[in-house]
Amino acid sequence: MIAVGSAFTQPISASCWPQFRGDPQLSGSSPAAVKPPYRLLWTFKAGDAIKSSPVISDGVIYFGCDDGFIYALGSGGEVKWKFNAGTSIEAAPLLLKHTVFVGSTEGVLFAIDAATGALRWKYVTDGQISGSPNWVAGPDKRQARILTGSYDFNLHCVEAETGTGLWKFESGNYINGSPALFGKLAIFGGCDGFLHMVNTENGKPVSQIDVGTYVPASAAISGNKAYFGNYDGAFFCVDIRAQKTLWKTEGGGPFLASPAVAKGKVISGAQNKYLYCFNAENGVLLWKFKALGKVDASPVVAGNLVVAASGDGRLHVLEIGTGNEIWSYETGSAIFTTPAVTSKMIVVGAADGTLYAFGPK
Numbered sequence: 276m277i278a279v280g281s282a283f284t285q286p287i288s289a290s291c292w293p294q295f296r297g298d299p300q301l302s303g304s305s306p307a308a309v310k311p312p313y314r315l316l317w318t319f320k321a322g323d324a325i326k327s328s329p330v331i332s333d334g335v336i337y338f339g340c341d342d343g344f345i346y347a348l349g350s351g352g353e354v355k356w357k358f359n360a361g362t363s364i365e366a367a368p369l370l371l372k373h374t375v376f377v378g379s380t381e382g383v384l385f386a387i388d389a390a391t392g393a394l395r396w397k398y399v400t401d402g403q404i405s406g407s408p409n410w411v412a413g414p415d416k417r418q419a420r421i422l423t424g425s426y427d428f429n430l431h432c433v434e435a436e437t438g439t440g441l442w443k444f445e446s447g448n449y450i451n452g453s454p455a456l457f458g459k460l461a462i463f464g465g466c467d468g469f470l471h472m473v474n475t476e477n478g479k480p481v482s483q484i485d486v487g488t489y490v491p492a493s494a495a496i497s498g499n500k501a502y503f504g505n506y507d508g509a510f511f512c513v514d515i516r517a518q519k520t521l522w523k524t525e526g527g528g529p530f531l532a533s534p535a536v537a538k539g540k541v542i543s544g545a546q547n548k549y550l551y552c553f554n555a556e557n558g559v560l561l562w563k564f565k566a567l568g569k570v571d572a573s574p575v576v577a578g579n580l581v582v583a584a585s586g587d588g589r590l591h592v593l594e595i596g597t598g599n600e601i602w603s604y605e606t607g608s609a610i611f612t613t614p615a616v617t618s619k620m621i622v623v624g625a626a627d628g629t630l631y632a633f634g635p636k
Contacts, residue, residue, distance in 0.1 A: 292331045292615040295367035295407035296533060296573065299456040300496035303535025303542075305616040309577040311592045311602035313633040316620060317352035325624030327377070328367035328407070328573075328613035336615070336622055337375050337389070338630065339364025345377055345385070347392060350620075352632060356392030360385060367407035367453075367613065369421070371435065376421055378404025384423050384431070386438060396438030402426030406453040406493065410435065411461070411475045420475065422461055424450030430461060430471075432478060442478030446471060452493035452533065455501065457515050462501050464490025470501065470513060482518040486511060492573070493533040495541065497555065502541045504530025510543065510551070512558060522558035527551060531569075533613075537576040538595060542583075544570025550583055550591075552598060562598035566591070572623075573613040584610035584623055590633070606631060 287297045289307045296303045322342030329338040334350035341363040347355040360379050368377040374395065375387045382400040387393065403426040410419050419435040429443040430450060447467030454461040454473075460481060461473045466489040472481040486505050494503035494513075500521065504510040508527040513520050528547025535542045541555045550564040568586030575582045580601075581593040586609045592602040608627035615622045621633045 289618040292617055293370040294330055294409070295328055295369070295453055295613065296493065296495065297575070299409055299411065301409070301453060301455040301493050301533060302495050302497060302537065303533065303573060303575050304537040305575055305577040307577045307616050307618040309580045309582060309592065309616065309621070310635045312636050313602060313604065313621065314636045315604070316632040316634045318632070319348055319352045319630040321346065321628040321630065323628050324626045325628055325630060326365040326611050327624065329615045329622045329624060329630065330368050330370045331615045331617055331622060332370050335389070336630070337368045337370060338624055339366065339368065339377055340628065341365070342628070345375065345387065347389070348630070358385070358387050358392045358394070365405055369408045369410060371410060371419065374435070376408045378408060378423055380404070382425055382427065384408065384421070384433065386435070398431070398433050398438045398440060400425035400427050400429065400431055402428070402449070405451050409454050409456060411456055414476050422454045422475065424452065424454060424463060424465070426450070430454060430463065430473060432475065444471075444473045444478045444480065448489070451491050455494045455496045457496050457499070457501070460515065462494050462496060462515065464494065464503060464505070470494065470503065472515065472518070484513055484518065484520060491529070491531045495534045495536045497536040500555070502534050502536055502555070504534065504543055504545070506530070508545065508547070510553065510558070512555070524553065524558050524560070531571040533573040535574045535576045535581070540595060542574050542576065542581055544572065544574060544583060544585070546571065548585070550574060550593070550598070552595070564591070564593055564598045564600065568609065571611050575614055575616045577616050582614050582616050582621060584612065584614055586610065588625065590614065590621070590623055590631070604633065
């Protein structure tokens, strides 16, 4: 039985980055100590572009690839196993202890044994899965449920142990991002131009907030607030309990990246090549950092530093207080994936199919 608790969950820690954005709230915040400058530890060459953000646990790195495989690599970059999904994997995996959950562009959600790469089950939707799955405890608190959005317009809830579908919530268009968790609520946007709040126990809608146009990425939750951007370049803070917008900024580029929220700040990249840092309380712009390419990769906050990648092929480390760059590395190929950040290494995949692992000097 896959049960919730110490035998099931793999919580975020300084040595573990178990899911997209780090935790079920998709905060994009890591407890790891980031200590630049870094050196390149190793690279791994996959068979096609890497758009799937990596996750790390117990020194093992898991990620998907456009070559149709899901990979598990050891801490030295050696292949432990690879699973043939039959089609491109763009979504980041979700790692719950002993199991890797990940969706494909053919709309299949796979559950794979994390140690062996053996298939446990698969669940089929009617559209592409672009966003990472998330998880929530079931009503009895003993078993887990997997939540995944699909281009079939639905948010799907699946029993983690068996892959049995429990409920579906139909939105008005494609769901690109990952649902963030706030208690019993799943919070997510989509191509229908709404931020949805759905009860995870029964799939019933609780609220929807009109945000003007589609939300390509995921929201980040901090306290009772959800932070996210839309394709028109507006960035929002929504009070989840009051179900209303607290503040909104205008004039950014399309936000295809998911934000990170920590230390009273919310940080997100945009397609106009800027990384923005807003005051999380009132939306005041604190700083912005200009990259040389689109910033579609989602940033990570670790301590007083921000780790961010960009379409110019660079990995950046910035001071959270000022936005000043204190270290960078040029890979030579565009990066669209969220870096996985632990105290021992930072791992990121690039569009040329290379996975990079960096460690402190």
